[in-house]
Structure formats: C-alpha cells, structure tokens
Amino acid sequence: MAKSYRLAELADLLDARLDGDANCLISGLANLDRAQENQISFLSSAKYAASLSECLASAVVLKPSEADAFTGNKLLSEEPYLCYAKLSRLFETRRKRQVGIHPSAVIEEGVTLGANVAIGPHCHVGAGAVIGDDVELYAGVSVGDEAKVGARSILFSNVVIYHQVELGCDVIIHANATIGADGFGFAPSADGWQKIHQIGRVLIGDRVEVGANTTIDRGAIEDTVIADGVIIDDQVHVAHNVSVGEGSAIAGCTGIAGSTDIGKQCQIAGGVGINGHISIADGTYFHGGTVVTKGNKVAGQFASASPLLDIPQWRKASVRYKQLDELFNRVKQLEKQLNEK
Numbered sequence: 336m337a338k339s340y341r342l343a344e345l346a347d348l349l350d351a352r353l354d355g356d357a358n359c360l361i362s363g364l365a366n367l368d369r370a371q372e373n374q375i376s377f378l379s380s381a382k383y384a385a386s387l388s389e390c391l392a393s394a395v396v397l398k399p400s401e402a403d404a405f406t407g408n409k410l411l412s413e414e415p416y417l418c419y420a421k422l423s424r425l426f427e428t429r430r431k432r433q434v435g436i437h438p439s440a441v442i443e444e445g446v447t448l449g450a451n452v453a454i455g456p457h458c459h460v461g462a463g464a465v466i467g468d469d470v471e472l473y474a475g476v477s478v479g480d481e482a483k484v485g486a487r488s489i490l491f492s493n494v495v496i497y498h499q500v501e502l503g504c505d506v507i508i509h510a511n512a513t514i515g516a517d518g519f520g521f522a523p524s525a526d527g528w529q530k531i532h533q534i535g536r537v538l539i540g541d542r543v544e545v546g547a548n549t550t551i552d553r554g555a556i557e558d559t560v561i562a563d564g565v566i567i568d569d570q571v572h573v574a575h576n577v578s579v580g581e582g583s584a585i586a587g588c589t590g591i592a593g594s595t596d597i598g599k600q601c602q603i604a605g606g607v608g609i610n611g612h613i614s615i616a617d618g619t620y621f622h623g624g625t626v627v628t629k630g631n632k633v634a635g636q637f638a639s640a641s642p643l644l645d646i647p648q649w650r651k652a653s654v655r656y657k658q659l660d661e662l663f664n665r666v667k668q669l670e671k672q673l674n675e676k
Contacts, residue, residue, distance in 0.1 A: 338362070340425065342394055345375070346410050348425075349418045351396065355408030359393050364419075364426045367392070378404075379416035396422075432471040449486065461498065479515065485541065497553060503541035503563065510547045514539070518552040518559075518575025518593060531555060533575060540564070546571065546587065555593075568605070580617065598634075 340348075343357035363374040367383055370376040370392035377396040378384060387395065387405045394408040396418045402411055412418050432453030436442065440458040449468035456474045460466060464478050467486035472478070476490045479498035484490070488506040496502070497515025508514065520531035535554020539561045545551070546569035553559060553575060560578040561567070568587040573579070577591050580599035585591075589603055592611030597603070601615060604623035609615070613630035621627060622638035631637070644652060 338425070339373070342408055342410070345394075345422070345425075349396070349410060349412060349421055351410035351412040351418060352399070354402065354411060355394065359408050361393060364422050365392065367395070375410075375422060377415045377419040377422075379419065432473065443480070455492075467504065473510075482515075491547075497537075500537045500539075500553070502539045503543065505542045506539055507544045509545065509549075509569070512545050512547060512549045512551075514545070514551045515553045516550060518555055520555050520575065535559065535576065537561070540581070543567075549573075552593075562599070574611065586623070 339360045339362040341357065342355065342359040342361060343353060345361060346353040360373055361375045365371065365374045365376055367376045367378065367386040367390045370390055372391060372393055374392050375394045375396065376390060376392040378387065378401060381401070384401065384404055390405065392407070394410060395405050396410045396412060396415045397405060398413060398415060399411045402409060410418065432455055434451050434453050436454045437456045437458070439456045440454045442460045443462040445463045446460050447465045449466055449470065451469045452466050453471045454460070455472055455476070458472045458475065459477045461478060461480035461482065463481040465483040466478070467484055467488065469487045470484050471489045473490060473492040475493040478484060478496045479500065481499045482496050483501040484496070485502050485504035485506060487504055488502055490496070490508050491510040493511045494508045495513045500515040515537045517533040520533060521528040522531055533553045533555050535556055535558045537551050537553050537559045540563035542563055543561055543565050545567045548569055549567055549571045551559060551561065551573040555575050557576055559573065559576055562579060562581040564582040565579050567585045570588050571585050572590045574591055574593040576594040577597070579585070579597045580601065582599055583597055583601040583603070585603045586605040588605055589607045589609070591597070591609045594612045595609055596614040598615050598617035598619060600618050602620045604621055606624045607621045607627065609627040610629070616631050616634045618634035619631060620636040622636070624640040625637055626639050641652065
C-alpha cells in the first residue's frame with residue numbers, strides 16, 4: 336500500500352516553503368498533465384507553465400517567482416527539479432528483496448556476508464568474496480572470487496562482477512551489466528593474436544550508478560577506476576585502465592577507449608566516442624555524437640558531427656566535403672597571386 340505524507344512533512348524534507356494546506360495528504364508523484372488528487376507534481380521549466388492552469392494535482396513544486404501561476408497548494412523552491420528527485424525516492428515502486436539466501440543460490444567457501452543481505456535465486460558468490468551489510472542481489476547475479484560489494488548496494492538481475500572487482504557503498508548496477516571482463520588487449524605475432532592477460536581490477540567508488548548492459552573492463556596492469564558519485568547510462572563501454580573522475584556523468588551508447596583519464600564533474604552526452612590515451616579536463620561537456628580524438632587541458636563545451644540534413648542536402652554537403660582540399664589549395668593560390676600583384 337502506498338505511503339501518504341502530509342504536505343508539511345514534504346516541505347521539511349525538501350527544505351521548501353509551504354503555501355497552502357499543511358495537512359493535505361500526498362500519496363503519489365506525477366507529471367503536470369497527468370497528476371490527480373492526492374498527487375504532487377513539479378514545474379522545472381517555464382515552457383511547461385501553460386499546463387498549470389489545468390493541473391489537477393493536490394500540490395505543485397515550483398519556483399517562488401512562478402507561484403502565482405498555480406492557485407492550489409504549492410511548495411516553493413529555487414530548485415524544483417532537485418525536489419522532484421528527492422520526492423521520487425519516497426514514491427519508488429521497487430520492492431526490497433527479502434533478507435536471506437535463496438535455496439538455489441551458491442555461496443562458495445570463505446565468503447563474508449554482512450548483516451541483512453538478500454541473495455536471490457540462482458545467484459553465485461565466489462570464494463573469498465565480501466558482501467556488505469544490506470546488499471541486495473537479484474536473480475542470477477554472479478559475484479566473482481575475492482570481489483567486494485559495499486554496503487547497501489543493489490545488483491539487479493544477471494549482473495556479472497568478475498574476480499577481485501571492488502564496489503563501494505550505495506552502488507546500483509542495473510541488469511546484465513558486466514564489470515571486470517578482460518580489456519581488449521592482444522599482441523600481434525606470426526601465429527596470430529597473442530592474448531595479453533588482464534591482471535588489473537575495476538575499482539568503483541561510493542554512490543555510483545551503472546546502467547543496464549554496460550561493460551566496464553578490468554585494467555591490463557593498473558586498475559580501471561570509477562570515482563565516487565559517477566553516473567553511467569545504459570549500453571556504455573568503458574575500456575581497460577580508464578579513470579572517470581568524481582561526479583561525472585556518461586550517457587548511453589558512449590564508448591571510451593583504453594587508458595583515458597576523464598576529469599571530475601564532466602558531462603558526456605549520448606553516442607560520444609572517446610579516443611584512448613588522452614586526458615579530459617575537469618568540467619568538460621561533450622555534445623551528443625561527438626568524436627573526441629584528442630584531450631583538453633581547459634574545461635569547455637565541445638561538439639562534432641554535422642547536424643541533421645535531409646537526403647538531398649546531405650548528398651550535396653558530402654560532395655562539397657570531398658572538394659574541400661581542392662578548394663583550399665585554389666584559395667591559397669589566388670591569395671598568392673593577389674599578394675604578388
């Protein structure tokens with residue numbers, strides 16, 4: 336059964352100013368155009384303000400400067416979107432796993448289990464692994480030998496944690512992610528590719544979230560390191576020996592080649608490709624689809640790839656792109672002739 340909160344309680348939680356009925360009960364969270372009685376909504380962008388006139392929510396979180404746009408109960412904050420994030424935790428629908436070890440799980444010798452762990456069906460925990468307090472392992476999770484999973488972490492179904500990988504506290508890893516597989520290391524020889532065995536680890540800090548089907552490779556010699564507070568979306572690939580600085584965010588379908596250092600508080604949009612053996616400055620932002628071929632020492636916003644064109648325009652632009660070198664040389668020649676005159 337959903338829990339209800341008095342509006343005054345929510346105001347205290349959000350550090351927001353209450354304008355309205357303190358005893359109004361709130362039992363859900365919804366968008367402005369879908370919200371109903373006993374639900375709370377939020378206005379995080381002025382472009383959605385027109386929806387307020389028809390909003391049926393029992394309360395809305397919005398900025399003080401926009402308070403007059405809604406006649407009902409409201410919580411006033413300069414950061415409505417942050418308030419939304421905090422509210423979402425209260426109304427989350429995920430059920431915690433039942434504490435205990437499912438009969439079908441396999442726990443090898445020498446495993447250290449913390450208090451109140453929940454290990455679901457068909458999980459495997461390897462020899463010498465350490466599972467911290469209040470950890471939840473959903474069905475089919477595999478934790479390798481001597482790996483460590485920090486307190487209050489949640490590993491969803493079919494997550495694979497290889498040997499000696501270390502996860503900090505409050506880590507969330509979504510379904511089918513693989514942490515600690517071998518990096519792509521091979522040496523050419525007359526007999527074909529000679530495998531370079533990857534003897535580093537993956538070290539993941541506290542409060543990190545990793546999306547579904549994401550892969551983070553172990554280091555070749557040194558460790559792959561994901562610092563505290565990093566968030567990584569679905570279907571991201573992080574190659575061996577990469578380091579990602581504290582608080583950085585990486586969106587879906589990004590690929591990061593080996594031995595790249597990404598600074599703190601960076602934002603990497605979807606579909607970005609980052610070359611190996613380069614360094615990215617703290618606070619850098621890469622626009623979606625950017626191809627990063629070299630590092631940067633100063634923070635900035637960067638983009639590459641052409642914008643969307645219809646097919647006839649794209650064909651013309653492609654032809655002209657191939658003519659750039661010829662046009663450049665012609666311009667240089669014309670400039671030379673002008674200078675001589």
